[in-house]
Amino acid sequence: MSAGDTRRTEAPFGRRLATVDAAREVGSYRVMRLSDRGGPIPRPGQFYMLSAHDGWAGGSDGRPFLPRALSYMRHRPETDELEFLLEVVGPGTARLAELRAGERVWLTGPLGVGFEAPADEITPVLVGGGIGIVPLVAWHQQLRLNDRDPALLLGFRDASHAAAARLLGEAEMTITTDDGSLGDQGIVTAALARALAQQGRAAVYACGPPAMLDAVRGICARQGLDAQLALEAPMACGFGACFGCVVSTVAGYRRVCLDGPVFDAAVIADGALA
Numbered sequence: 092m093s094a095g096d097t098r099r100t101e102a103p104f105g106r107r108l109a110t111v112d113a114a115r116e117v118g119s120y121r122v123m124r125l126s127d128r129g130g131p132i133p134r135p136g137q138f139y140m141l142s143a144h145d146g147w148a149g150g151s152d153g154r155p156f157l158p159r160a161l162s163y164m165r166h167r168p169e170t171d172e173l174e175f176l177l178e179v180v181g182p183g184t185a186r187l188a189e190l191r192a193g194e195r196v197w198l199t200g201p202l203g204v205g206f207e208a209p210a211d212e213i214t215p216v217l218v219g220g221g222i223g224i225v226p227l228v229a230w231h232q233q234l235r236l237n238d239r240d241p242a243l244l245l246g247f248r249d250a251s252h253a254a255a256a257r258l259l260g261e262a263e264m265t266i267t268t269d270d271g272s273l274g275d276q277g278i279v280t281a282a283l284a285r286a287l288a289q290q291g292r293a294a295v296y297a298c299g300p301p302a303m304l305d306a307v308r309g310i311c312a313r314q315g316l317d318a319q320l321a322l323e324a325p326m327a328c329g330f331g332a333c334f335g336c337v338v339s340t341v342a343g344y345r346r347v348c349l350d351g352p353v354f355d356a357a358v359i360a361d362g363a364l365a
């Protein structure tokens with residue numbers, strides 16, 4: 092992918108300091124808004140590496156040591172602000188979730204390649220699972236700005252996690268929860284299969300847990316539909332230096348941080364998402 096590609100905004104060299112403007116709970120998640128003055132405009136699907144300016148690498152075992160990868164959820168060009176959605180799973184996300192307005196964050200990015208829009212006659216169908224909704228919020232907004240009318244399907248564990256669907260405002264969407272506490276009970280890939288049966292020509296955009304992405308890949312392959320998957324992998328550097336984030340593709344190993352995180356589903360090797 093070249094520097095002029097519409098799916099990649101190149102990051103400025105080195106890390107920079109951003110300031111937390113606001114942070115709040117949304118159900119089981121936390122939204123953090125950062126001021127990234129003068130930062131470039133990211134493309135939906137790209138991500139940033141973040142670490143707290145103070146109190147990083149401060150845990151009992153020295154963790155978190157490395158920065159953590161987060162997709163951006165929204166970019167506000169009028170104020171140079173970036174919004175992130177956090178799910179606390181370990182020391183890095185826990186420290187980021189503690190940050191309050193006025194505290195500072197080291198930021199590198201935007202990194203990786205984002206989504207590519209389908210041809211005009213093809214309906215974009217966006218499918219998110221849990222924290223995987225984050226890049227799809229940005230993508231949904233961009234598609235709407237470009238007068239596209241994407242279908243939206245979001246799956247969550249329960250109503251507390253599904254509260255994050257509010258971040259999409261009044262957008263029409265299908266919500267599923269595993270326990271049926273909000274929306275339809277069941278998994279979002281079942282809702283996807285039903286939606287595609289009623290859809291004309293569609294291209295699918297998905298982010299979520301590996302098993303969900305594998306199911307999306309299978310559904311789209313069987314129906315001959317294009318799909319773009321935003322993958323996650325443990326990342327040490329975020330910009331191609333450590334090879335710690337590779338995924339197996341039909342063309343060999345590829346770095347999720349540099350060649351992805353968005354990949355065409357058709358290039359992912361069988362079993363790579365298991």
Ligand SMILES: Cc1cc2nc3c(=O)[nH]c(=O)nc-3n(C[C@H](O)[C@H](O)[C@H](O)COP(=O)(O)OP(=O)(O)OC[C@H]3O[C@@H](n4cnc5c(N)ncnc54)[C@H](O)[C@@H]3O)c2cc1C
Binds near residue numbers: 322
């Ligand atoms: C491109 C990209 C975008 C992401 N976007 C978001 C986001 O918008 N919001 C958000 O909350 N999280 C996001 N993540 C996941 C986030 O980076 C990890 O949850 C975080 O690095 C975990 O760090 P920790 O110190 O909190 O927990 P750790 O103790 O490091 O990890 C806790 C558990 O999560 C697993 N894990 C760690 N890193 C990853 C990873 N990168 N992918 C999958 N599993 C991992 C570990 O194996 C372990 O089981 C993204 C990851 C990638 C690669």
Ligand code: FES
Binds near residue numbers: 326329335336337347
């Ligand atoms: S995280 Fe270092 S090469 Fe991808």
